Structures are given as structure tokens and as C-alpha cells.
Amino acid sequence: MAQQHPPAAANANANAPSLLDLTIDNITPNTIRINSQSPDARLTYVMARLVTHLHDFARETRLSTDEWMAAIGFLIGCGKICTDVRNEFILLSDVLGLSLLVDSINHPKPEGSTEGSVLGPFHTHDAPILANGASMTSDPEGEPMLALCTVKDTQGNPVAGVHVDIWETDSSGHYDVQHADRDAPSERCVMVSDEEGRFWFRGIKPVSYPIPHDGPVGKLLQMLKRHCWRPAHVHFMFGKEGWDKLVTALYLRGDPYAESDAVFGVKQSLVVDLEKVDKATAEKYGVAEGSWLLRQDFVLTTQHETEKLRDKLATEALQKLGLNLKLVDHLPVPDLD
Amino acid sequence: MAQQHPPAAANANANAPSLLDLTIDNITPNTIRINSQSPDARLTYVMARLVTHLHDFARETRLSTDEWMAAIGFLIGCGKICTDVRNEFILLSDVLGLSLLVDSINHPKPEGSTEGSVLGPFHTHDAPILANGASMTSDPEGEPMLALCTVKDTQGNPVAGVHVDIWETDSSGHYDVQHADRDAPSERCVMVSDEEGRFWFRGIKPVSYPIPHDGPVGKLLQMLKRHCWRPAHVHFMFGKEGWDKLVTALYLRGDPYAESDAVFGVKQSLVVDLEKVDKATAEKYGVAEGSWLLRQDFVLTTQHETEKLRDKLATEALQKLGLNLKLVDHLPVPDLD
Known part of the structure; x- marks a missing residue:
């Protein structure tokens, strides 16, 4: 009907x-x-x-009419390939630099705080909350990596009770959701920072991988003679009431794609050197001596700090653009007064 | 896998x-x-x-990140609702004025030729070729309308052998493809102009109708407090090797939506007055006296005429925009020489 x-x-x-x-x-x-x-x-x-x-x-x-029609077909193709666990439009936004831009506008980072990176299309909401020290990997092929991290504020005080989403690919370079036979989350977890702002977990050394390239966005990159690779990284997302949500990632120094990330995510401050676990650390955390060790101190800002900075930067940018706007609920609208 | x-x-x-x-x-x-x-x-x-x-x-x-995410969700929604016979992205292009713009850029009309109008998402490729005088309607509820048309060039010479796609809604305001039980085309046909450039057919008086409004584009119009109606019209598309493809429509004078068409298609030159069939015409064409009569003389331009005009307008517009471009295959690229 x-x-x-x-x-x-x-x-x-x-x-x-x-x-x-x-x-x-x-x-x-x-x-x-x-x-x-x-x-x-x-x-x-x-x-x-x-x-x-x-x-x-x-x-x-x-x-031209042909170009317009090709664009219509491209957009339909992007929509058709989207599923609950694949978002081709976020991928498109990523490869066009829009995701980086929107994140930079919305989450400006004061000097000394941890910079953001792109969320990407592979975060899920079903990761298990694991206790500190737990293993988030189920991949026996991966090279074991111990991560020892802290979360602090810009004054250096530990922030306890932060929910930290962590996700990475398996050793083949695929997120769990890219496997058709996925029946449970793997290579992902949520940890909660302790009273001293610490969280630690066992995962695997991340590897470089291509973004999904069997869809319209992959074909676009091919037409543009761009490669579709991302440098090895682990995603982190920090959330706690009153604190600015931090979406970021840590990248391995020396990765061949560190300077040509297909989705523009790499920042110098997010590039890390892995160490090797020494004997004392191995005993303390129950991991093998000589396995990989990732150490990182993350610095969060409060929601208030970020909002103030965002409003300030927005006002400056709009003035520079010569636009007669005012901020209402932190977002520009024409100033008709 | x-x-x-x-x-x-x-x-x-x-x-x-x-x-x-x-x-x-x-x-x-x-x-x-x-x-x-x-x-x-x-x-x-x-x-x-x-x-x-x-x-x-x-x-x-x-x-904002929320607005960005809403846009991603909107685009996915548009993709998901598309089918072989429903194109939500063309509809989006239509309601944003882009379709009118692209048509105007690509098919500029020299003085005296018939202006274009939006194609819309309801043209199909399965309409039957009917002989002159045939009926394209299968809707007994529609008010019968006889159409007597000609196709000429800008010098007034008849153009024979032009394929004319014609399509309109039924009397309920729906195209055949909007009925889930459609098993064959109706209210659409292709006619071929005769040696004197004439084509004539029997259809029904068109009615105003809303564009599909149960999808994301309809919801967008609602948010924008725009109505979703199009004034009553019949679509025509003219194709013949060597001639510029003309996509147009004729609108009925006095329609309540003539000046607020949801897809910006109406031009004054395309607004027509219906007449009534007189006795002689009724006998000649085998229709009832007093039924509706649509008369229209369409004027086509050659592909060469249109290309010349398009290149001229493009060059002027790009100069006006201060862009240093040259035309290659009629399309602008940076002029690096």
C-alpha cells in the first residue's frame, strides 16, 4: 500500500x-x-x-549531471553497507579529515593534557568491565603486552573511578566485529582507574592494519591513489561525570604508516616507545619477562575547563572569519540583536 | 571471515x-x-x-559532536530506505535545491527553448512505448485529459523521432512505484514524435501530491517547518541523438503549491492552463467532449548549442568567482599553465 x-x-x-x-x-x-x-x-x-x-x-x-549521479550512487552504497557493527559514513568522515576536525573543535586540549585522536568506527558498547591486571586478549598469536597506565588531572592529582574503554585489533589486524563469526567481544574491555588513578591490563602489541576497503570508501581511496592503512595503535576512551570525555589512541613509534595515517589520527604526543618487561615487573604483574611493556600517564581536563576553552576558541575563530555570531548553549547562532 | x-x-x-x-x-x-x-x-x-x-x-x-553524529545517522537512514524504486538521496538533493542547480548548470536553455525542471526520483526505465493517441492511464478515478503536443527546434522546425518519456501520479497522488503491489508500469509511457514533430496521448489531469515523507527527508522537512507538497504536474523527458536531453514538467496554473514547490521545480514558462476538449477535437481523437485538454509546443536545442552555451556561462561564472580554471571536456580544472 x-x-x-x-x-x-x-x-x-x-x-x-x-x-x-x-x-x-x-x-x-x-x-x-x-x-x-x-x-x-x-x-x-x-x-x-x-x-x-x-x-x-x-x-x-x-x-556535471554524471558526477552528481555518481555521488548519489556513492552515498547509497555507503548506506547499504552499514550494519550494527560497520559504519561507512564515519569511515568517510574519517578519511576526509572531518572526524579529526570535529573532535578538535569539540575537545580542545589545554597545554599539558592528553591530546585526542579519532574514535573510528570500531568502538562497541558490549566490552566487559575487567579488574585491573586482567587480560583483554584472546589471541594466542599476538605478542603479549603489559600496559601500566595512570589517569591524572592537569594539576597532577590522580583521578579515580574513570571508566576507560580500551580496544585494539587482533594480531591479524582485524577488530572482533570484522569477524563474521564473532559471538563475544574480544581485544576490548573497560577498566576503572583505582584510588591512585592507576589501571593496568594485559593485551597484545598492536599491528598496522587497513581500514575496511571493500566498500565505497575503500574504492574512493583507490581512485585517489591513497593507501588505506593505519599505523599500529591501541584506542582509549575515558569517561567520568564532570570530566571532558577523552577519545584518544597511542601509536607505536617507527610504524611505516605513522606519517600517512589514512584517517589523520596521529599526533606526536601520542606516539610511544614500547619497553620490555624486566624481571621485577614480570614477577609483580605475573607476566613473562621480556614481553612488551606500554607505560602511559593520561591527563584529563574537567568538562568546565574544556567548555571554557572551546567557547574562547570558537569566539576567536568566528571573529577571525568575520561572522556576526553569538554562542547559545556553546553553539554559534546569528547575533541579530 | x-x-x-x-x-x-x-x-x-x-x-x-x-x-x-x-x-x-x-x-x-x-x-x-x-x-x-x-x-x-x-x-x-x-x-x-x-x-x-x-x-x-x-x-x-x-x-558539535552530537550534530555530527545526527548527520551520520541521517545519512545511514537515507541509504537504508533506498530501493530500486525509491531514491532518498535524490529526494534530499531535490529539497536542498541542488537538483535544480545541477540541472541549470548542465542544461542552460537559450532564449525561446523549453526550460527544464527537476527529474525527481520517480522516473523508471520500464515504461512501454505507446503509439500516438494511446492511453497511458489505468486509473478510472482520474479526470480524463487529452494532450496534444509538438517538439520543434529553435527555428520552429519539427523534430521527428524524439523519444518522449511521460509520467505522472494516479488520481490519489501516487506514482505506480509507490504502490507495493505494482506489477506493471502505469501512468507512464514513452511516445515517439512523428514526422511533423507531434505526439499525443490520453492521460489524467495531474493532482498535487506530497513527496515521500515517511523517511529521513520527510522528517527533515518537518523539522524545518516546510510542507512536503508538489503542485500538480506531468513529467516529460525528451531524448534524441544529437539533441540536448530535456528533463522538464508542465504545471497547472492555480495550484495552491505552485509558488512553494517542495523541490523548487516550477518555472513561469512551464505553468499551463488546461482547456476543454471541443466537439471537433473529441471526434477527431475519440475522447469525450468536455474532457481536459493540454496543449504544449516543446522546443529542443541541439547538444552543440547547449554545450557552447554551457561552456560560455561556465567561463563567465568562474571568472566572476575569480577562479583560475580552464575547461577540459567542458569541465573546470585548475589552469596550471
């Missing part, structure tokens, strides 16, 4: 602008006008900038 | 730019640089403008 029709719009010709004889030049202000009937100033502003950029893009490139 | 890995990129650190410590400000030139490794100058240019606008959009709006 075809869907039922909605009631005819009573205001078809009342307040809406008259839209006739639209051309290459006047389509933009007219689209913005008809999109400006909502009382939501933020929505109106975001849509106005979206339409302006979309139309400018088409005008500057004189976008 | 997880997919096999591609061979590691041999040139990971060779020619690709070094991407480290990317920030709100330097992510754009770096993304453009890594996207510029293909010899395809057009692809490189289009991607550079896409990335620039995408990033500028995020910077100007200080796009």
Missing part, C-alpha cells in the same frame, strides 16, 4: 516565500529562505551554511 | 605528504594534499573543493 497523504499544508502560500523561476544564482537565497521558518535558530543557521556550501561547491566545480 | 588485507602500501612514506599533529587549521590543506596524488586533475579539483567546503562548514558552525 502507498503511504497515506498528510493533511495539505494550510500555509502553502501564507508565510512561505514565493519560489518561482529559480536559477543558478537565486536558488541559494531562496532555499535558505524556505529553510528559515523554524524557530530553532541553530538549525536555521546550520542549514543555511550547509546549503551555501553545497551550492557553492556545485557552482565552483560546474558539477 | 574477515576480509583479506591488501598488500601493504609500498609508498607509505615516499611521495605522500607527512601527516602529523593535525589541527582545526591545518587539517584542510593536508587532506587536500593527500587527496592530490591522482593524475586525474578533475577528480583532484572536485575533491579539493569538497573538502574545503566540508571543513569550512564545520569550522563556521563549530559543528
Whole structure:
């Protein structure tokens, strides 16, 4: 059955602008006008900038009908390949540098705090909470790695009770969700920092791996002559009420893809050297002497610190762009006063 | 099974730019640089403008993580609802004014030729070729309408052998593909103009109807307080080797949505008055006296005429934008000479 029709719009010709004889030049202000009937100033502003950029893009490139149709087909392909555990649009955002940009805008880091990195499409919500010292790996092929970490604030005080999501690929370079026969989470866990801000766990030494390249985004990278590899890394995500959520990752120094990460995630401050576990550490943590050792002290900022910094940077950036905006709920809207 | 890995990129650190410590400000030139490794100058240019606008959009709006995630979810929703006979991304392009813009760029119309209108998402490729005078309707509830049309060139000469795709909704405002039980095309056909450039057929008087509004695009219009209606119209698409493909529609004067078409399709020159069939015409065409009569003379341009005009308008527009571009295969690429 075809869907039922909605009631005819009573205001078809009342307040809406008259839209006739639209051309290459006047389509933009007219689209913005008809999109400006909502009382939501933020929505109106975001849509106005979206339409302006979309139309400018088409005008500057004189976008051909074939290119437009190819873009439509590309977007459908991205949608069709998405599943509960695969998000091709996040991947697209990642390879176009948008994810890095949005993270940088929303989570500016004061000097001395740990920088962020891209979330990527492989975080899940079903990782088990493990006790400190537990093993998060079920991969016998991986090279064992002990991680000894702390979470502190910008004054150096330990932060207890932080939930730390940790995830990495197996030794073949695949996340658990990339295996069709996945029946439980593996190579991922949640740990909780103790009273001294510490958390420690056993995993495997991360390996470089390609992002999923059998879909539209992989084909795009191929057309662009870009490789699809990410340097070896372990993901970390820190959450605690009142603290700015930190999404980051640690990268191994010397990885061949460290300077050409397909998703722009690497920052110098996030590149680490692995050590080897010495005899005393091996005995203390019950791991083999000579296995890999990752040490890292993470520094969180409070939500308040981040919001203040974000508002300050937003205000400066918008002034620099010459835009007459004000922040409402920390987000820019036109300043009509 | 997880997919096999591609061979590691041999040139990971060779020619690709070094991407480290990317920030709100330097992510754009770096993304453009890594996207510029293909010899395809057009692809490189289009991607550079896409990335620039995408990033500028995020910077100007200080796009929040929640808004970014909502956009990702919106795009997935659009992809998921697409089928062989429903294209939500074309609909999105339509309601954002992009379809009108791309059509205007690609099919500029010289003075005196018939203007274009949006294709919309409901054209199909399975419409039957019908002989002149045939009926394209199978809807007994519709008000019968006879259409008497001609196709001419800009000098007034008839153009014979033009394939004319014609499609409209049934009297309930639904295209055949919107009925789940569709087993054959209806309210659509292809006609071929005769030696005198004529084609004529029997259909029904078109009615206003809402675009599909049960998906993400419909929800977007609702958020924007826009109605989802299109004024009553019949679609026409003209194709013949050597002639510029004309995608257009005729709209009925007096329709309540004529000036607020949800997809920006209406042009004054495409608004028509229906007449009533008189006795002589009724006898000649075997239809009831007093039924609706649509008369229209369409004017096509040659492919050469359109290309010349498109190149001229493109060159003028790019100069006006201050862009140093040249046309290759009628499409702009940077002029590096």
C-alpha cells in the first residue's frame, strides 16, 4: 500500500516565500529562505551554511549531471553497507579529515593534557568491565603486552573511578566485529582507574592494519591513489561525570604508516616507545619477562575547563572569519540583536 | 571471515605528504594534499573543493559532536530506505535545491527553448512505448485529459523521432512505484514524435501530491517547518541523438503549491492552463467532449548549442568567482599553465 497523504499544508502560500523561476544564482537565497521558518535558530543557521556550501561547491566545480549521479550512487552504497557493527559514513568522515576536525573543535586540549585522536568506527558498547591486571586478549598469536597506565588531572592529582574503554585489533589486524563469526567481544574491555588513578591490563602489541576497503570508501581511496592503512595503535576512551570525555589512541613509534595515517589520527604526543618487561615487573604483574611493556600517564581536563576553552576558541575563530555570531548553549547562532 | 588485507602500501612514506599533529587549521590543506596524488586533475579539483567546503562548514558552525553524529545517522537512514524504486538521496538533493542547480548548470536553455525542471526520483526505465493517441492511464478515478503536443527546434522546425518519456501520479497522488503491489508500469509511457514533430496521448489531469515523507527527508522537512507538497504536474523527458536531453514538467496554473514547490521545480514558462476538449477535437481523437485538454509546443536545442552555451556561462561564472580554471571536456580544472 502507498503511504497515506498528510493533511495539505494550510500555509502553502501564507508565510512561505514565493519560489518561482529559480536559477543558478537565486536558488541559494531562496532555499535558505524556505529553510528559515523554524524557530530553532541553530538549525536555521546550520542549514543555511550547509546549503551555501553545497551550492557553492556545485557552482565552483560546474558539477556535471554524471558526477552528481555518481555521488548519489556513492552515498547509497555507503548506506547499504552499514550494519550494527560497520559504519561507512564515519569511515568517510574519517578519511576526509572531518572526524579529526570535529573532535578538535569539540575537545580542545589545554597545554599539558592528553591530546585526542579519532574514535573510528570500531568502538562497541558490549566490552566487559575487567579488574585491573586482567587480560583483554584472546589471541594466542599476538605478542603479549603489559600496559601500566595512570589517569591524572592537569594539576597532577590522580583521578579515580574513570571508566576507560580500551580496544585494539587482533594480531591479524582485524577488530572482533570484522569477524563474521564473532559471538563475544574480544581485544576490548573497560577498566576503572583505582584510588591512585592507576589501571593496568594485559593485551597484545598492536599491528598496522587497513581500514575496511571493500566498500565505497575503500574504492574512493583507490581512485585517489591513497593507501588505506593505519599505523599500529591501541584506542582509549575515558569517561567520568564532570570530566571532558577523552577519545584518544597511542601509536607505536617507527610504524611505516605513522606519517600517512589514512584517517589523520596521529599526533606526536601520542606516539610511544614500547619497553620490555624486566624481571621485577614480570614477577609483580605475573607476566613473562621480556614481553612488551606500554607505560602511559593520561591527563584529563574537567568538562568546565574544556567548555571554557572551546567557547574562547570558537569566539576567536568566528571573529577571525568575520561572522556576526553569538554562542547559545556553546553553539554559534546569528547575533541579530 | 574477515576480509583479506591488501598488500601493504609500498609508498607509505615516499611521495605522500607527512601527516602529523593535525589541527582545526591545518587539517584542510593536508587532506587536500593527500587527496592530490591522482593524475586525474578533475577528480583532484572536485575533491579539493569538497573538502574545503566540508571543513569550512564545520569550522563556521563549530559543528558539535552530537550534530555530527545526527548527520551520520541521517545519512545511514537515507541509504537504508533506498530501493530500486525509491531514491532518498535524490529526494534530499531535490529539497536542498541542488537538483535544480545541477540541472541549470548542465542544461542552460537559450532564449525561446523549453526550460527544464527537476527529474525527481520517480522516473523508471520500464515504461512501454505507446503509439500516438494511446492511453497511458489505468486509473478510472482520474479526470480524463487529452494532450496534444509538438517538439520543434529553435527555428520552429519539427523534430521527428524524439523519444518522449511521460509520467505522472494516479488520481490519489501516487506514482505506480509507490504502490507495493505494482506489477506493471502505469501512468507512464514513452511516445515517439512523428514526422511533423507531434505526439499525443490520453492521460489524467495531474493532482498535487506530497513527496515521500515517511523517511529521513520527510522528517527533515518537518523539522524545518516546510510542507512536503508538489503542485500538480506531468513529467516529460525528451531524448534524441544529437539533441540536448530535456528533463522538464508542465504545471497547472492555480495550484495552491505552485509558488512553494517542495523541490523548487516550477518555472513561469512551464505553468499551463488546461482547456476543454471541443466537439471537433473529441471526434477527431475519440475522447469525450468536455474532457481536459493540454496543449504544449516543446522546443529542443541541439547538444552543440547547449554545450557552447554551457561552456560560455561556465567561463563567465568562474571568472566572476575569480577562479583560475580552464575547461577540459567542458569541465573546470585548475589552469596550471
